[in-house]
Amino acid sequence: MTRGGLLFFVQWLTGTLILAVSSPAAAQEAAWGQASDGVQLGLAVAPDSGPLPSELRLEVQARNVTSTPRQLPVLACDSVRWTAFTILHVRVASGRIFRFHIGSRIDIASLHPHAPVELPPGGLLRERFSLLPLVEFNGVGDQDSTLGSQLLAPQQVELWVELPRASGKPRLSSGHLKHRLGLPTVGGPPVGRQCVTQLAASSGSACALLGDGTPWCWGAHPPGLSGGDEEDTDVARPQPLRLLSGGLVELGMWGGILCGRTRQGTAYCVGGTLGSSGSSGTVSGQPVRVQGLEGAQSLHVGPGELCARGAQDALWCWGQWGVQTRTSAELAATRWEGSSGGVSQVAIGNGHACALRRDGTLWCWGANDQGQLGTGDAPSRQEPVQLSELGHEAVSVAAGQTHTCAALRDGSVSCWGRSEYGALGLGKTVSSPSPAPVPGLSEVVRVAAGYQKTCAWKKDGSVWCFGELLKDEGSQALAMTPVELKELGRQVEEVAFGFRHTCARTAAREGAKGGDVICWGESTDGTLGGVTLTDTSRVVRVAGLGGKAVALAAGDYFTCALTTDGSAWCWGGGFQGQLGSGRKGASPRPVRVRLPCPGK
Numbered sequence: 001m002t003r004g005g006l007l008f009f010v011q012w013l014t015g016t017l018i019l020a021v022s023s024p025a026a027a028q029e030a031a032w033g034q035a036s037d038g039v040q041l042g043l044a045v046a047p048d049s050g051p052l053p054s055e056l057r058l059e060v061q062a063r064n065v066t067s068t069p070r071q072l073p074v075l076a077c078d079s080v081r082w083t084a085f086t087i088l089h090v091r092v093a094s095g096r097i098f099r100f101h102i103g104s105r106i107d108i109a110s111l112h113p114h115a116p117v118e119l120p121p122g123g124l125l126r127e128r129f130s131l132l133p134l135v136e137f138n139g140v141g142d143q144d145s146t147l148g149s150q151l152l153a154p155q156q157v158e159l160w161v162e163l164p165r166a167s168g169k170p171r172l173s174s175g176h177l178k179h180r181l182g183l184p185t186v187g188g189p190p191v192g193r194q195c196v197t198q199l200a201a202s203s204g205s206a207c208a209l210l211g212d213g214t215p216w217c218w219g220a221h222p223p224g225l226s227g228g229d230e231e232d233t234d235v236a237r238p239q240p241l242r243l244l245s246g247g248l249v250e251l252g253m254w255g256g257i258l259c260g261r262t263r264q265g266t267a268y269c270v271g272g273t274l275g276s277s278g279s280s281g282t283v284s285g286q287p288v289r290v291q292g293l294e295g296a297q298s299l300h301v302g303p304g305e306l307c308a309r310g311a312q313d314a315l316w317c318w319g320q321w322g323v324q325t326r327t328s329a330e331l332a333a334t335r336w337e338g339s340s341g342g343v344s345q346v347a348i349g350n351g352h353a354c355a356l357r358r359d360g361t362l363w364c365w366g367a368n369d370q371g372q373l374g375t376g377d378a379p380s381r382q383e384p385v386q387l388s389e390l391g392h393e394a395v396s397v398a399a400g401q402t403h404t405c406a407a408l409r410d411g412s413v414s415c416w417g418r419s420e421y422g423a424l425g426l427g428k429t430v431s432s433p434s435p436a437p438v439p440g441l442s443e444v445v446r447v448a449a450g451y452q453k454t455c456a457w458k459k460d461g462s463v464w465c466f467g468e469l470l471k472d473e474g475s476q477a478l479a480m481t482p483v484e485l486k487e488l489g490r491q492v493e494e495v496a497f498g499f500r501h502t503c504a505r506t507a508a509r510e511g512a513k514g515g516d517v518i519c520w521g522e523s524t525d526g527t528l529g530g531v532t533l534t535d536t537s538r539v540v541r542v543a544g545l546g547g548k549a550v551a552l553a554a555g556d557y558f559t560c561a562l563t564t565d566g567s568a569w570c571w572g573g574g575f576q577g578q579l580g581s582g583r584k585g586a587s588p589r590p591v592r593v594r595l596p597c598p599g600k
Helices: 003-012 132-137
Strands: 039-045 057-064 070-076 087-091 097-101 115-119 124-130 155-163 177-181 196-201 205-210 215-219 235-240 248-254 257-262 267-270 288-291 298-302 305-309 315-319 343-348 352-357 362-366 381-386 394-399 403-408 413-417 432-437 444-450 453-458 463-467 479-484 492-497 501-506 517-521 549-554 558-563 568-572 587-592
Touching (some): 039 177, 057 115, 057 155, 070 155, 115 124, 196 248, 215 257, 257 298, 257 305, 352 394, 352 403, 403 453, 444 492, 453 492, 492 549, 501 558, 517 558
Parallel strands (some): 196 549, 248 298, 343 394
Antiparallel strands (some): 070 115, 155 177, 215 235, 257 267, 267 288, 298 305, 305 315, 352 362, 444 453, 453 463, 549 558
16 A cells, blocks of 8 residues: 555544653654644654764654644554654755655654554654664655765754645644754863874775874775765775764774774774674664663774673674664674673684683684684584683684684693684694694794784794795795794784785884884785885885884785874775875885875
8 A cells, every 4th residue: 555545544544542652761852843733743852862864863743732632644553653654854964955754764663553643632642763774775766865975974954854634734844953963072182293093904995093083094995985875986095984073082994894982982883784694784884883882992893793892891792793783774782791700802703703801711702614613513603602622721812714823821822713724833734623732832922813824922022923924935935833933023013914915013112112014925016015016925124104103904905004103104905095195006115195194
């Protein structure tokens, strides 16, 4: 039955239903329209509404302003809510007005028996809906197809609603309500002269967090810059995510998804697809707040799993494990009850993750088709399961794409999962579904892992790696057992893994603020930061940075460094804008990312 036919049916229905529904929490003061036939329509912002378009929740109110019963011109039943007949108007800053039927796209079930709605004298009926589905679906007609892109910048919108009436009767409209969209700027500690405070990179794109709390992104299909279009575009010059301007203190990025943490401990995600089995929790050009997350203090982002540590290092996750959705496009975090004692480290692979608790126990969950959970079998786990076969407490954990390694209290290292290129360091390429000790390693205090490669730090500062190193064209292209990377010295602070290359950052020398960057692996497209574009596989000390390096971030075929002067530099394959220089193409020399920084 069409909407028009259903409205006609309402006029002839003889039964009536008297409803006086109260709201569980008072909304902001409503903007009321003119009364029509004794009924007045109002619109208010719901108390649990947020500052972003994806968080905007509105409450439609209808009240009888007479001393006799009045009928609301809608039909309410177990499949159609009365807001299904509401028409929402959105006027954006440009003056353009978007108009569409809300339909059944509301996220609070307030179901009524099949009958017209009759309001008693002084009766008030409330019903709430979210703007999120309308933003995601971009309206129902061609004229509304650009609403999502229109709402990608902070602005004040003007909203009002109306209900259709029978032929010859005036429409019932609410008053106009103005609401400011965009994450509010929150004062905090001064950032000094530091322009860029953090870098994050995914397979083909990167983002920089500026000192004012605004993320700027670039590369292949950068999150939040697609405008919600089906076909994303490459961005060679960084663009800001304006809806998140001024509010973030930390970024986490993987697989086209960017998550940011605010100083207040809330988290927002944008881009990609999140959710159980990849089927729910869609996030596109509009940032979405993670519901239920309390006091986040650090982010841990990986493919298929996103987590945050909160107060007392409790662990909250949203993604394949523990995801809860209020609609198909909302995210809700689940607290792991087993983290009450505190989580000291989180490692996320490609669909699996592990959490190291303060008591030294290691717990893993997620995909297990390659034995990456270390449980000795193949079934995946929705809930964290403790690895009881390690033999000692763990002090560090790292997750590659399909393998996991842990450094233990006695200085040994155990690995498990897929070992196609020797990533387990066992001297062979046979995979192991259970933790297996890595021969030749002792006094290890820390581990790191990437795609089919693993590195371990010893107490003396030396770094030992194994797997697909591609360090030399000959014998060390694949290291089946750990080899010391003597070229790095003994002051390595950070390792960033690309697809077939790896870069390390050394500690600052005495009297300096930052260190050097050294890369090895496949050098196609200049991924090693050498002087020329070659295919040689050797250790290269990156030259040409604007200062010493203080942080690294690596994509599949490019690497970026944050330097002591607060600028960002990238090198490698930039054919889709991954270098952020404003041009597309490869560069073996670091180029400065075109960010709004002094001296650019």
